[in-house]
Amino acid sequence: MDWQGQKVVEQLMQILLVISGVVAVVVGYATESFRTMMLIYAGGVVLATLVTVPNWPFYNRHPLEWLDPSEAEKHPKPQVVAKKRFSKK
Amino acid sequence: MHSFGYRANALLTFAVTILAFICAIASFSDNFSNQTPSAQIQILNINWFQKQPHGNDEVSLTLNITADLQSLFTWNTKQVFAFVAAEYETSKNSLNQVSLWDAIIPEKEEANFWIQISNKYRFIDQGHNLRGKDFNLTLHWHVMPKTGKMFADKIVMSGYRLPNAYR
Numbered sequence: 517m518d519w520q521g522q523k524v525v526e527q528l529m530q531i532l533l534v535i536s537g538v539v540a541v542v543v544g545y546a547t548e549s550f551r552t553m554m555l556i557y558a559g560g561v562v563l564a565t566l567v568t569v570p571n572w573p574f575y576n577r578h579p580l581e582w583l584d585p586s587e588a589e590k591h592p593k594p595q596v597v598a599k600k601r602f603s604k605k
Numbered sequence: 606m607h608s609f610g611y612r613a614n615a616l617l618t619f620a621v622t623i624l625a626f627i628c629a630i631a632s633f634s635d636n637f638s639n640q641t642p643s644a645q646i647q648i649l650n651i652n653w654f655q656k657q658p659h660g661n662d663e664v665s666l667t668l669n670i671t672a673d674l675q676s677l678f679t680w681n682t683k684q685v686f687a688f689v690a691a692e693y694e695t696s697k698n699s700l701n702q703v704s705l706w707d708a709i710i711p712e713k714e715e716a717n718f719w720i721q722i723s724n725k726y727r728f729i730d731q732g733h734n735l736r737g738k739d740f741n742l743t744l745h746w747h748v749m750p751k752t753g754k755m756f757a758d759k760i761v762m763s764g765y766r767l768p769n770a771y772r
Contacts, residue, residue, distance in 0.1 A: 525612060
């Protein structure tokens with residue numbers, strides 16, 4: 517999963533869980549059924565799991581572009597230069 | 606969010622946290638329920654009224670308990686525990702509470718009831734103070750939730766009196 521995908525997944529997970537919670541409470545209170553609230557929330561958790569936990573392809577649409585090895589050889593790493601000591605003024 | 610395990614853990618933790626919030630909201634909603642319970646208790650008969658070998662008074666009553674506790678049930682109620690206590694004052698104790706009967710009511714439909722029984726638990730005094738004693742019969746209830754805070758209240762019914770002499 518690329519960086520963009522990870523960011524999307526985190527936001528999606530939080531939004532899906534919060535919305536399941538809110539819908540569960542509202543519908544449960546309106547129907548006076550505790551069981552309904554728990555079932556809706558459990559369904560929401562399962563949905564959030566299926567959407568955000570597996571590594572789906574659409575989370576990999578912005579892959580990192582690593583430098584090609586042949587290109588890397590043309591630009592050698594800079595050498596570390598020994599530090600010069602400055603005299604005190 | 607870089608691995609399967611990381612995402613699964615994050616989701617599970619957040620889901621449990623939200624579950625805690627949901628349960629807190631459900632419990633909080635109990636504060637808004639309109640509760641109008643009613644009850645009546647009749648003493649049909651004093652079966653017997655004696656002094657035990659150890660010196661304590663004991664009385665056996667036949668009670669007729671009528672109650673409508675249906676309005677106590679909310680969506681977040683698991684069961685209602687109700688009990689009837691005889692309450693009176695003696696020179697030794699400022700308040701004596703003796704539980705005479707109790708019941709667990711698991712469903713709203715069963716909360717509108719009447720029952721005629723002799724006392725389920727023995728009515729024994731600490732001493733021999735019961736002759737001619739005025740006492741209250743109080744119906745207490747505890748509304749036990751599925752999650753969260755338990756509410757308790759009572760109805761006090763006064764005006765009961767035991768006979769002046771043993772029978």
